[in-house]
Amino acid sequence: MFGFDDEEFVERETLFIEVILPLSLAKNYIYRVPFELNGQVAVGKRVVVQFGKNKIYTALIKSVSNEAPGIYEAKYIIDVVDAYPIITHEQLELWDWMTLYYMCNEGDVMSAALPAGLKLASETIIVLKEDAVPEEGVVFTEKEEVVLTALRSRPRLTIDDVSAILGQKTVYPIINGLLDKGMVYIAEEVVEKYKPLLKSFVSLSSFYQDEENLRQLFGILEKAPKQLDALLAYLKLFKQQDVISKEELLEDSNCGPGALKSLLDKEIFKIYKRPVSRLRDHSDDFILNFELSAAQDGALKKIEQEFVEKDVVLLHGVTASGKTQIYIKLIEHAIEKGGQVLFLLPEIALTTQIVERIQRYFGDSIGVYHSKFNNNERVEIWNKVLNGKYRVVLGARSAVFLPFKELKLIVVDEEHESSYKQQDPAPRYQARDAAVYLAHLHKAKVVLGSATPSIESYFNAKGGKYGLVTINERFGGVELPLQEVISISEETKKKKMVSYFSGKLIDEIAFTLEHKEQVILFQNRRGYATILICATCGYAPKCVNCDVSLTYHKTSGKLHCHYCGYHQSSINICPACGSVHVEQKGFGTERVEEELSLIFPEAKISRLDVDSTRTKNGLQQIISEFQEKKTDILIGTQMVAKGLDFDNVTLIGVINADTLLNYPDFRAFERSYQLLAQVAGRAGRRDKQGKVIIQAYDDNHRIINQVIENKYLEMYNEELSERRQFNYPPFTRLIFINIKHKDSDLLNMASQKFANELRAHLGGRVLGPEQPLVARVRNYYIKQVIIKSDKTTSLPKVKSLLKEVILQFQAEKDFRGLNIQVDVDPY
DNA sequence: AGCACGCCGACT
DNA sequence: GTCGGCGTGCTC
Numbered sequence: 062m063f064g065f066d067d068e069e070f071v072e073r074e075t076l077f078i079e080v081i082l083p084l085s086l087a088k089n090y091i092y093r094v095p096f097e098l099n100g101q102v103a104v105g106k107r108v109v110v111q112f113g114k115n116k117i118y119t120a121l122i123k124s125v126s127n128e129a130p131g132i133y134e135a136k137y138i139i140d141v142v143d144a145y146p147i148i149t150h151e152q153l154e155l156w157d158w159m160t161l162y163y164m165c166n167e168g169d170v171m172s173a174a175l176p177a178g179l180k181l182a183s184e185t186i187i188v189l190k191e192d193a194v195p196e197e198g199v200v201f202t203e204k205e206e207v208v209l210t211a212l213r214s215r216p217r218l219t220i221d222d223v224s225a226i227l228g229q230k231t232v233y234p235i236i237n238g239l240l241d242k243g244m245v246y247i248a249e250e251v252v253e254k255y256k257p258l259l260k261s262f263v264s265l266s267s268f269y270q271d272e273e274n275l276r277q278l279f280g281i282l283e284k285a286p287k288q289l290d291a292l293l294a295y296l297k298l299f300k301q302q303d304v305i306s307k308e309e310l311l312e313d314s315n316c317g318p319g320a321l322k323s324l325l326d327k328e329i330f331k332i333y334k335r336p337v338s339r340l341r342d343h344s345d346d347f348i349l350n351f352e353l354s355a356a357q358d359g360a361l362k363k364i365e366q367e368f369v370e371k372d373v374v375l376l377h378g379v380t381a382s383g384k385t386q387i388y389i390k391l392i393e394h395a396i397e398k399g400g401q402v403l404f405l406l407p408e409i410a411l412t413t414q415i416v417e418r419i420q421r422y423f424g425d426s427i428g429v430y431h432s433k434f435n436n437n438e439r440v441e442i443w444n445k446v447l448n449g450k451y452r453v454v455l456g457a458r459s460a461v462f463l464p465f466k467e468l469k470l471i472v473v474d475e476e477h478e479s480s481y482k483q484q485d486p487a488p489r490y491q492a493r494d495a496a497v498y499l500a501h502l503h504k505a506k507v508v509l510g511s512a513t514p515s516i517e518s519y520f521n522a523k524g525g526k527y528g529l530v531t532i533n534e535r536f537g538g539v540e541l542p543l544q545e546v547i548s549i550s551e552e553t554k555k556k557k558m559v560s561y562f563s564g565k566l567i568d569e570i571a572f573t574l575e576h577k578e579q580v581i582l583f584q585n586r587r588g589y590a591t592i593l594i595c596a597t598c599g600y601a602p603k604c605v606n607c608d609v610s611l612t613y614h615k616t617s618g619k620l621h622c623h624y625c626g627y628h629q630s631s632i633n634i635c636p637a638c639g640s641v642h643v644e645q646k647g648f649g650t651e652r653v654e655e656e657l658s659l660i661f662p663e664a665k666i667s668r669l670d671v672d673s674t675r676t677k678n679g680l681q682q683i684i685s686e687f688q689e690k691k692t693d694i695l696i697g698t699q700m701v702a703k704g705l706d707f708d709n710v711t712l713i714g715v716i717n718a719d720t721l722l723n724y725p726d727f728r729a730f731e732r733s734y735q736l737l738a739q740v741a742g743r744a745g746r747r748d749k750q751g752k753v754i755i756q757a758y759d760d761n762h763r764i765i766n767q768v769i770e771n772k773y774l775e776m777y778n779e780e781l782s783e784r785r786q787f788n789y790p791p792f793t794r795l796i797f798i799n800i801k802h803k804d805s806d807l808l809n810m811a812s813q814k815f816a817n818e819l820r821a822h823l824g825g826r827v828l829g830p831e832q833p834l835v836a837r838v839r840n841y842y843i844k845q846v847i848i849k850s851d852k853t854t855s856l857p858k859v860k861s862l863l864k865e866v867i868l869q870f871q872a873e874k875d876f877r878g879l880n881i882q883v884d885v886d887p888y
Numbered sequence: 889a890g891c892a893c894g895c896c897g898a899c900t
Numbered sequence: 901g902t903c904g905g906c907g908t909g910c911t912c
Contacts, residue, residue, distance in 0.1 A: 080912085084889050090912040113911045116890060135912055168889095 080120035105146025165487035174462035176439035367528030380742035383536030400469025430456035458492030542751035591647025597640035669697035
């Protein structure tokens with residue numbers, strides 16, 4: 062080709078790129094591409110850019126254009142990192158959606174999405190100029206001298222190093238001084254954090270690959286039996302596999318490293334290094350052979366049938382109904398069609414058998430992705446998903462960010478779990494919802510599975526947006542536990558209550574212990590007494606921050622606030638009137654433990670709540686002691702309902718279900734039902750039917766019966782229609798706004814004003830500032846304002862209004878220092 | 889996120 | 901006087 066061809070033209074064009082920086086910034090920045098890099102820039106690749114004075118970051122190219130920004134001169138990019146885009150088009154779309162939907166910055170999403178290993182680290186490095194001679198008349202300060210001396214023994218120092226050497230934080234004046242005096246310069250070093258793991262492999266040198274030479278070698282090695290042994294082991298291994306690692310050879314040949322070294326010295330063997338996977342090998346091709354039960358098969362067919370019309374199906378299957386097998390079949394079908402599958406699990410579930418079972422079933426083509434893995438491993442999984450080596454990925458919420466290419470199916474197990482919602486750093490996303498959107502981008506299907514579905518998923522299923530499939534029987538003939546609701550009022554009348562326990566519950570506990578089986582008792586309050594109250598004047602100690610009653614903890618002898626962690630020593634005399642009649646009202650796990658030990662002095666009882674597990678390893682120790690049957694009875698708060706599997710528990714008692722059913726909002730009532738259903742489903746073994754005893758006052762019997770009869774979803778209906786009656790929109794988009802400040806009075810004032818401002822814009826649908834609760838984290842007070850926008854107001858509209866109000870608000874001089882976090886929780 | 893700049897109080 | 905604290909604003 063001669064003359065002006067296209068390529069030459071492209072090279073002459075000046076390109077500008079919009080990049081996302083991995084920082085929480087309100088907008089993206091535009092950089093200029095030097096001609097020589099024109100051919101390399103592409104959307105989805107990373108670039109090295111200088112941002113600010115002397116910081117270097119890797120940013121991601123969001124778009125490429127040839128129009129220069131009008132007002133400012135764009136900086137040049139330093140380099141292009143990737144040969145190929147590491148972010149797919151769909152991922153960028155997901156990021157976009159997330160920034161809008163959860164009201165955060167693109168940089169927040171990028172930081173959350175990329176494993177740290179793909180974000181390059183930059184370190185500012187100070188280097189001594191080799192030929193530097195101070196100009197005449199230049200005097201160094203003492204601190205400058207110290208730094209210069211340090212640089213002479215070690216010519217490269219980071220800012221942190223200088224800070225350490227001088228023993229002070231502010232080092233910039235000194236470094237600037239040295240820069241001005243021409244003694245040092247700043248070098249920026251971008252370090253790629255990911256290093257592949259190299260492993261040593263052994264191979265026979267090419268000379269001995271020849272049969273004749275090899276035969277002669279046997280003769281030569283006759284006098285060195287260990288070396289001969291190594292050679293034989295090598296040849297044997299070579300028949301089975303094409304590469305042989307150093308370890309394998311040493312292990313198989315019982316020759317020491319000495320013998321191997323001599324073979325290397327004699328150039329019989331060669332060592333070469335190559336990158337290997339850090340991940341555990343699951344090459345054992347053990348196949349779980351199972352047949353679906355009729356119920357499972359029916360559910361599977363129904364799901365696939367629903368998929369014709371619907372993109373999302375809610376699978377409501379009772380505890381132990383064998384949802385995993387259904388997932389496996391669905392995954393199999395998706396893989397057969399050449400697709401990739403994402404299997405989302407709550408964080409805690411990732412360490413349990415379900416992962417192992419699926420891993421065994423699908424072998425090498427499966428990846429596991431969650432926070433316990435280090436950066437290198439995460440990058441490795443990322444790459445394997447990108448190049449399609451992994452067909453199935455099991456992961457916690459952050460796995461929605463992986464670079465899928467052929468996504469066909471997403472399974473969200475335990476769909477109701479709150480750990481799918483990221484709480485603190487932005488982006489505060491709900492991974493289940495993000496998964497639905499991700500699937501939409503890939504035209505993939507979604508199964509949401511749960512024994513206790515979330516209210517929003519049920520709502521979507523009921524409204525016809527999602528399909529609904531139900532399994533009502535347990536898998537493999539395991540019987541549902543016998544469930545019995547005991548009336549506390551009636552037992553009291555009959556004088557059968559002993560402390561907090563009904564006669565029936567005590568009998569059952571005794572019976573269970575006799576049979577060397579275990580008991581879990583559930584009481585959803587911690588501490589000893591819920592309230593202390595003066596019998597004479599009615600005074601009750603309250604938290605100084607939160608305006609809630611303090612709970613008495615006998616173990617610590619203190620009064621604790623369960624909201625903010627505030628505590629003070631307990632009282633025996635009423636501080637208001639001096640009376641000695643201070644009564645205890647309400648009871649928690651500590652009290653249950655104490656009372657129970659009086660009735661069963663022989664039994665070994667332990668307690669599982671936030672207090673008893675506060676010490677390091679506390680939780681693990683309590684659980685393993687119970688699993689090893691060193692404890693007979695475990696008393697716990699809702700922690701006992703969370704995915705714990707004990708195989709010898711045949712009795713579960715709910716001490717007081719009424720405390721569970723007192724709910725101020727629909728989130729709380731949802732959680733109550735879930736907890737109750739989870740607890741009630743957990744008793745029993747494969748070979749023995751379990752028992753569940755639920756104690757409650759009469760008014761709540763109907764609700765409890767319905768929950769345990771697994772008319773779980775009907776409960777939602779009732780609640781929803783009740784709310785409709787009161788003209789209280791059952792499904793609102795909630796926008797939580799946390800406002801933080803160090804000064805609680807100012808915060809109270811500001812949140813009132815903020816809420817009023819919002820009301821003026823949004824028409825009276827703002828709640829929260831009236832609530833007395835002000836939580837305290839570190840030295841900040843936190844107040845929550847909640848916007849309930851019903852479906853008549855569009856979410857983008859509410860958001861833009863909200864942004865406006867926040868900006869306006871933060872501009873006010875009185876309220877500076879106010880930290881406003883927005884958290885959208887939409888339905 | 890850094891980092892500079894500017895404004896204040898407490899010290900050689 | 902200036903060192904060092906923190907609040908504020910900016911980075912293409």
